[in-house]
Structure formats: C-alpha cells, structure tokens
Amino acid sequence: MAADSRASFAGRLRMETNQAARIKRENNRARLDDRHRYLFDRVADFFDQEPEDVEDAMLETESLDLIDSFFCEGGIQRLIFHYQESRHHRSKSEDIVLRG
Numbered sequence: 828m829a830a831d832s833r834a835s836f837a838g839r840l841r842m843e844t845n846q847a848a849r850i851k852r853e854n855n856r857a858r859l860d861d862r863h864r865y866l867f868d869r870v871a872d873f874f875d876q877e878p879e880d881v882e883d884a885m886l887e888t889e890s891l892d893l894i895d896s897f898f899c900e901g902g903i904q905r906l907i908f909h910y911q912e913s914r915h916h917r918s919k920s921e922d923i924v925l926r927g
Contacts, residue, residue: 874910884923
C-alpha cells in the first residue's frame with residue numbers, strides 16, 4: 828500500500844508541476860507585444876524555423892526577461908540566440924537558446 832501512496836503522490840506532484848509550468852508560460856505569453864513577435868520572426872527566419880517554435884522556446888525559459896531588458900532603455904545591448912538540432916526527438920522549441 829505504501830508504494831501505491833508514493834506513486835499517487837508522485838503523480839499528483841508531476842501534475843501540479845506541469846500545471847504551474849503551463850500557467851507561467853501563459854502569463855509570459857500575455858507579456859508579449861509586437862516587438863517580441865518581430866524579434867521571434869527574425870530569429871525564426873535566420874534559423875529556418877517556425878516563429879511559434881521560437882516563441883515557445885522563449886516562453887519555456889527565463890529568456891523573456893533578457894528580451895525585455897534588451898527592449899528597455901539602458902538595458903542589455905545584445906542578444907545571442909543559439910540553435911542546435913537535437914539527435915533525439917524533442918520539440919523544436921527545446922533546441923533554441925538565448926544568451927544575454
């Protein structure tokens with residue numbers, strides 16, 4: 828019975844973690860404006876990817892804070908995007924990384 832209880836707890840914890848990540852991603856999506864979408868379009872063009880994949884990658888990391896700093900007066904002056912195709916199957920958004 829204890830093993831069932833641990834498995835049930837682990838399942839609930841995983842569901843709560845996934846839900847928290849989903850909520851954070853949607854809150855980040857609400858922060859996006861035309862500047863962000865323009866930037867995602869340019870990055871997508873450069874890496875021959877879909878803008879939605881770039882957007883998803885930026886929403887799933889702390890990259891949005893770097894991008895917002897880039898847009899602010901006196902903020903960071905450059906963004907460096909890195910793309911590397913993975914050998915194993917993942918979503919394309921996991922292959923796009925931003926460094927500030």
